[in-house]
Amino acid sequence: MVSPETTAAVSSRRTQRRVRPLLLDLVILAASAAIAAGVTAGVLHWQRSPSRGLPYRDEFSSGNNSEWAAYDGNWNVRSGIMINESNERGAKLVTGSPYWTNYALDADISLNSIGDAGVITRVSDAEPGVDSYSGIYGGLRVRDEALVLGVADHAWNETVSKPMPEPISSNVWYHIRMAVQGCRVDLSAHRDGQREATQIAVTIPGCPVKGMIGLRSYDSGGQWKNIRVTKLPQ
Amino acid sequence: MKTVRVLRGLIAAIAGGVIGCLMILLPELRRAPSPPVIAFIPRTTGINLAEDMRRGAQAAAQMAGYRIYWNAPTTEDDVDRQIRITESAVRGGARAVILGPSNPRGVTTMLDQLQKHKVPVVIVQTEPPIPPGSYLTSVTPDQWQFGKLAAQRVMQITGGSGQVAIVGLDRATPETLTRARSFIDSLASHPDIEIVTQAQGSVQTLEAEQSARVVIHAFPALRVIFAVSADATQGAVLALDSVEPKAKIALVGCDRDLFLADDLRSGKIDSLVGIDAYSTGFEAMRAAVTGAGGRPLPMPEHVRPILITREKAAID
Numbered sequence: 001m002v003s004p005e006t007t008a009a010v011s012s013r014r015t016q017r018r019v020r021p022l023l024l025d026l027v028i029l030a031a032s033a034a035i036a037a038g039v040t041a042g043v044l045h046w047q048r049s050p051s052r053g054l055p056y057r058d059e060f061s062s063g064n065n066s067e068w069a070a071y072d073g074n075w076n077v078r079s080g081i082m083i084n085e086s087n088e089r090g091a092k093l094v095t096g097s098p099y100w101t102n103y104a105l106d107a108d109i110s111l112n113s114i115g116d117a118g119v120i121t122r123v124s125d126a127e128p129g130v131d132s133y134s135g136i137y138g139g140l141r142v143r144d145e146a147l148v149l150g151v152a153d154h155a156w157n158e159t160v161s162k163p164m165p166e167p168i169s170s171n172v173w174y175h176i177r178m179a180v181q182g183c184r185v186d187l188s189a190h191r192d193g194q195r196e197a198t199q200i201a202v203t204i205p206g207c208p209v210k211g212m213i214g215l216r217s218y219d220s221g222g223q224w225k226n227i228r229v230t231k232l233p234q
Numbered sequence: 235m236k237t238v239r240v241l242r243g244l245i246a247a248i249a250g251g252v253i254g255c256l257m258i259l260l261p262e263l264r265r266a267p268s269p270p271v272i273a274f275i276p277r278t279t280g281i282n283l284a285e286d287m288r289r290g291a292q293a294a295a296q297m298a299g300y301r302i303y304w305n306a307p308t309t310e311d312d313v314d315r316q317i318r319i320t321e322s323a324v325r326g327g328a329r330a331v332i333l334g335p336s337n338p339r340g341v342t343t344m345l346d347q348l349q350k351h352k353v354p355v356v357i358v359q360t361e362p363p364i365p366p367g368s369y370l371t372s373v374t375p376d377q378w379q380f381g382k383l384a385a386q387r388v389m390q391i392t393g394g395s396g397q398v399a400i401v402g403l404d405r406a407t408p409e410t411l412t413r414a415r416s417f418i419d420s421l422a423s424h425p426d427i428e429i430v431t432q433a434q435g436s437v438q439t440l441e442a443e444q445s446a447r448v449v450i451h452a453f454p455a456l457r458v459i460f461a462v463s464a465d466a467t468q469g470a471v472l473a474l475d476s477v478e479p480k481a482k483i484a485l486v487g488c489d490r491d492l493f494l495a496d497d498l499r500s501g502k503i504d505s506l507v508g509i510d511a512y513s514t515g516f517e518a519m520r521a522a523v524t525g526a527g528g529r530p531l532p533m534p535e536h537v538r539p540i541l542i543t544r545e546k547a548a549i550d
Contacts, residue, residue, distance in 0.1 A: 021239060028243050029250040036254025044258065072308045087438075088308035089280050114439070129305040129319070130280035143493055154304050155288055156280050218280065219439070 090130035115219025273323035290515030334359035354525025381416025395426035396457035402435030402466020442469025464491035
């Protein structure tokens with residue numbers, strides 16, 4: 001004869017035996033969810049760090065340009081120089097992290113003909129087409145012999161241009177530097193061997209806030225070398 | 235029994251991992267709703283004419299609650315790229331297309347396809363290559379007027395006699411042929427005006443320059459050059475710049491494009507025949523919005539060009 005208390009105790013133990021693994025499963029589920037969420041967030045944070053990959057440098061010495069993405073143009077590397085042989089309007093070559101924010105881009109550039117050529121910063125949403133990207137362009141324009149700065153948002157909005165002290169010559173190296181910090185943009189350019197630079201310093205309201213770097217030419221082929229990107233304070 | 239427990243634990247861990255990842259990633263994938271899109275694909279962008287049209291279209295689109303997808307080939311003659319961009323925009327959900335055909339005959343098949351799929355199309359910059367219909371209309375310059383206005387200006391410059399050359403004819407851009415034909419027609423009743431040549435053009439500035447230079451050297455008594463496109467005008471400006479001593483040749487150009495307005499003000503160009511590109515963009519977008527809303531497209535519209543002389547440009 002089994003007492004009612006004993007039956008209740010057996011039933012309780014059975015319930016416990018059923019529930020305990022379930023609880024354990026739930027704990028495992030919750031713990032692994034928390035760990036996975038933490039790891040995913042950590043990976044995303046690392047991937048999106050504005051410092052990842054900086055400082056960046058490309059001397060084009062290896063001849064390997066696989067980390068660059070071309071949007072129009074005819075790009076080749078020769079003897080440490082990136083060359084765009086096409087004079088179509090708005091050829092772009094882009095690299096870097098889409099999460100870079102405050103940085104300075106240095107490059108040596110040389111124009112092939114009568115258009116303009118330069119560098120782009122904070123590039124996002126790039127696709128083939130003349131101004132088909134969001135970002136800031138700074139370059140040398142032969143047409144009015146000027147250093148020019150503007151913002152592209154799948155359309156061109158020129159911010160400012162400043163005359164160069166001498167006519168811009170084809171196949172002559174110019175050093176160009178664009179520093180972007182917040183919405184302040186400092187652009188300068190000088191002919192190789194000369195010290196005095198033409199400078200532009202502006203604050204662009206509603207500027208693009210982050211993005212990759214790139215090389216761009218418009219109605220002119222061009223040559224670029226010694227690409228360097230250095231981090232600026234946040 | 236133990237194996238089952240281990241398996242259950244493993245499944246719980248994997249499920250937990252997936253849930254944890256999704257908790258972080260799902261909010262990232264969520265996108266804010268965006269307004270409906272109308273694609274505007276001119277021959278090329280980054281030049282004054284196109285940018286003025288974009289500003290006009292932008293204003294009309296904003297008023298109607300639409301967003302513009304704005305893109306074009308990097309060269310004006312790249313019809314293949316223009317077709318790819320247009321098709322991609324339509325695949326991406328564009329409710330209507332405004333198109334400035336790089337080569338009107340080259341986009342005929344695409345236009346047929348778009349009409350078949352009931353995508354409203356508004357043609358700008360040149361006449362549509364197929365007749366307008368329920369899903370096709372146009373807002374284009376009155377090309378015949380270009381030639382007439384240029385001829386009137388030539389009469390003023392020459393006083394009714396002298397040698398005149400036409401540069402920039404291009405079969406791929408039919409408006410250049412129309413402008414030239416109307417120019418010749420308008421001068422037909424003035425026998426003392428001699429049209430000495432009709433030179434081929436190119437969208438490549440350097441080729442256009444070379445073509446104009448050949449004409450300048452071949453006809454030393456030339457009084458006026460009529461350049462029937464922006465590229466031809468640009469080429470003629472460069473060619474005239476390089477002639478020594480500076481030739482006394484007046485340049486009557488077409489289209490307020492590239493940097494031609496600067497050249498007009500500086501006196502390198504005598505006058506330009508052009509349209510109000512802002513209004514063209516605005517009207518084209520209004521037509522596209524009508525079509526995108528499911529209503530019949532308006533009838534084709536012709537925009538009258540105006541002649542802008544150096545003096546008028548200086549006042550502006």
